Amino acid sequence: MEQRKQLYNRIAAGQRIRSCRERLxxxxxxxxxxxxxxxxxxxxxERGYCGMSLETMIEISECLGITLDYMIFGEGxxxxxxxxxxxxxxxxxxxxxxxxxxxxxxxxxxLAE
Numbered sequence: 001m002e003q004r005k006q007l008y009n010r011i012a013a014g015q016r017i018r019s020c021r022e023r024l025x026x027x028x029x030x031x032x033x034x035x036x037x038x039x040x041x042x043x044x045x046e047r048g049y050c051g052m053s054l055e056t057m058i059e060i061s062e063c064l065g066i067t068l069d070y071m072i073f074g075e076g077x078x079x080x081x082x083x084x085x086x087x088x089x090x091x092x093x094x095x096x097x098x099x100x101x102x103x104x105x106x107x108x109x110x111l112a113e
Contacts, residue, residue: 011048013072018046020064024087035059065089 021031032042035056044050045060052060061068065085069076088107092100 008051008072009048010051012074014046014048016066016071016074017060017064020066021046024064031060031063034063 021028026034028043028046029039032039035042036059037056041050045052045056057068057071061071064071067076092103095103
C-alpha cells in the first residue's frame with residue numbers, strides 16, 4: 001500500500017493555534033508566558049514565520065487543550081476539552097497551590113449540589 005505523506009504547513013498550523021488562543025481569550029503575551037517563550041517568537045509561530053521544536057508544540061497543545069494532530073495537520077478533533085473546561089484549567093494553572101486546592105474544593109461542593 002502506498003502511504004500519502006502529510007506536509008506540515010506552518011502558516012495553517014499558526015492560524016489554528018491563533019484561533020484556539022483567541023477562543024480562550026488569551027493575549028499573545030500571556031500565551032508566550034505560559035509556554036515560557038518570548039512574545040516575538042510566539043507571534044512568529046502564529047504567523048507561520050518559523051517552525052517549532054517538538055517541546056514547544058507539546059507546550060502549546062497542552063496549554064490550548066488541543067491535539068497535536070489538529071495543531072499540526074488540522075486533522076482529528078479540534079480540541080480535547082470543551083472551551084469552558086480549558087478556561088477553568090488555565091485559570092487554575094495560574095493560581096498558587098493553596099488557592100488552587102481551595103478552588104477545586106469549592107467547585108466540588110458546587111457540583112455535588
